[in-house]
Amino acid sequence: METYSYVNIFETKGLEYLLLLSFLILFVFLVRYLSTPPHGH
Amino acid sequence: MTPSQSQSTSEVRRVVRFVLAELRPKGPLLTPFNLISVPVVLLGLGILAVRFVYGLGSVTNLSQTVPWGLWIGFDVVTGVAFAGGAYVLTFVVYVMGVEKYHPLVRATVLAGLLAYVFYSGALVLDLGRPWNVINPIIGNSFGYNSVLFQVAWSFLLYMLVEMVEFSPAVAEWLGLKRLRNVLRSITLGAVIIGTTLSTLHQAGLGALFLMAKPKIHPLWYTEFIPVLFTLSSVYAGLSMVIVEGTISHRVFSKQLDASKHHEFDDLMLGLGKGIAITMFVYYFFKALLFLHDRQFDLLASGWGAWYLVEVLGCVLVPCVMFIYAVRNRKVGLLRVAAVWALVGILLNRLNISVIAFNWQAPVRYYPSWQEIVVTLTVLFVEIWVFRWIVLRMPVMREPHELPRTASPVARASG
Numbered sequence: 001m002e003t004y005s006y007v008n009i010f011e012t013k014g015l016e017y018l019l020l021l022s023f024l025i026l027f028v029f030l031v032r033y034l035s036t037p038p039h040g041h
Numbered sequence: 042m043t044p045s046q047s048q049s050t051s052e053v054r055r056v057v058r059f060v061l062a063e064l065r066p067k068g069p070l071l072t073p074f075n076l077i078s079v080p081v082v083l084l085g086l087g088i089l090a091v092r093f094v095y096g097l098g099s100v101t102n103l104s105q106t107v108p109w110g111l112w113i114g115f116d117v118v119t120g121v122a123f124a125g126g127a128y129v130l131t132f133v134v135y136v137m138g139v140e141k142y143h144p145l146v147r148a149t150v151l152a153g154l155l156a157y158v159f160y161s162g163a164l165v166l167d168l169g170r171p172w173n174v175i176n177p178i179i180g181n182s183f184g185y186n187s188v189l190f191q192v193a194w195s196f197l198l199y200m201l202v203e204m205v206e207f208s209p210a211v212a213e214w215l216g217l218k219r220l221r222n223v224l225r226s227i228t229l230g231a232v233i234i235g236t237t238l239s240t241l242h243q244a245g246l247g248a249l250f251l252m253a254k255p256k257i258h259p260l261w262y263t264e265f266i267p268v269l270f271t272l273s274s275v276y277a278g279l280s281m282v283i284v285e286g287t288i289s290h291r292v293f294s295k296q297l298d299a300s301k302h303h304e305f306d307d308l309m310l311g312l313g314k315g316i317a318i319t320m321f322v323y324y325f326f327k328a329l330l331f332l333h334d335r336q337f338d339l340l341a342s343g344w345g346a347w348y349l350v351e352v353l354g355c356v357l358v359p360c361v362m363f364i365y366a367v368r369n370r371k372v373g374l375l376r377v378a379a380v381w382a383l384v385g386i387l388l389n390r391l392n393i394s395v396i397a398f399n400w401q402a403p404v405r406y407y408p409s410w411q412e413i414v415v416t417l418t419v420l421f422v423e424i425w426v427f428r429w430i431v432l433r434m435p436v437m438r439e440p441h442e443l444p445r446t447a448s449p450v451a452r453a454s455g
Contacts (some may be wrong), residue, residue: 016330
């Protein structure tokens with residue numbers, strides 16, 4: 001029977017993947033934020 | 042002599058007479074800028090004379106250990122990044138067709154052209170045997186295996202391309218309408234070639250440092266230096282467009298009508314949006330490389346603190362300032378952010394080429410006062426030439442805004 005193996009994201013590429021994913025999400029929000037005028041304008 | 046021959050001869054005479062008339066100074070000579078720049082340039086020319094007679098060692102703090110100093114680190118490596126606005130803006134206007142930025146193109150291309158002429162000219166000052174600068178071009182040992190071979194050819198070809206891009210303004214100045222139309226028809230091709238060459242040599246300047254891995258501090262060394270140099274040249278160039286454009290609009294305000302002043306702020310905010318997005322991408326790329334190389338322990342040192350000043354203080358902070366300024370239409374803040382971003386680029390380029398270069402060497406390099414004066418000389422002469430051209434040619438204004446009484450050549454010839 002296979003046992004559960006703990007993946008340390010600091011030893012694998014996990015940290016880079018997390019950063020990249022957060023970048024992609026933030027990038028979409030940034031472009032949307034900059035493209036819409038603020039309230040009152 | 043046939044009638045067409047005599048007509049072209051008289052045309053040439055009129056053009057020569059017009060150019061001679063234009064050589065006369067326009068505007069007051071005793072300005073604060075002239076009072077500062079003239080003594081500095083005279084001193085700089087004297088220092089250069091000493092440099093060419095007695096060699097580099099007589100006026101610089103360069104040595105066999107530190108062969109690259111301020112003249113390479115600031116004039117060439119930083120100056121070329123600052124000139125990146127020309128290739129970005131021409132690509133946006135001519136290839137992507139975003140016409141609203143067209144009023145900024147000529148001033149930006151002119152600034153870029155002069156930057157390349159003067160900064161690559163400054164490269165000659167730094168060569169121990171300056172006459173060898175032509176070797177990669179004429180084939181006296183091309184040096185195919187050197188990154189400098191690619192950089193030299195890209196510099197040369199890009200300068201020619203920028204001359205082509207700016208040449209319609211010269212033709213309009215001289216009143217040569219037919220030539221202007223021919224030159225305008227080849228602008229799009231020149232822009233496409235120019236953009237390709239620019240990305241090549243921006244990356245090439247970064248690639249020069251790839252072979253210096255043992256000399257550059259690990260926080261700054263990465264195999265992605267060429268990509269980082271190209272990416273940062275986009276926002277450096279656009280920030281320079283904002284700073285240079287703001288100064289030009291104050292100094293040469295008589296060349297523009299009032300409506301253009303209002304439009305100018307909108308254009309600056311549009312550029313700010315592009316800069317914010319590019320800086321955001323650049324910042325994340327730096328963070329990704331930092332994580333990838335597992336450099337956490339390096340931060341606990343003076344070099345680590347200096348690295349954070351550059352990346353957090355001079356990339357993230359101006360990026361947030363740009364985002365806030367664009368979103369809330371704060372043009373003043375946008376200008377401050379542009380200056381801040383340029384300081385960040387200056388810091389990054391100097392860190393890689395001078396400060397964090399040979400970081401383990403027992404003797405540190407500091408530029409001599411002569412090196413600083415020569416750098417200012419290059420900068421001031423470039424500004425003189427820029428001012429001379431803007432006061433005469435249709436750079437800030439459209440050609441149809443010129444007085445319609447007669448063509449410039451006809452006016453000069455009376």
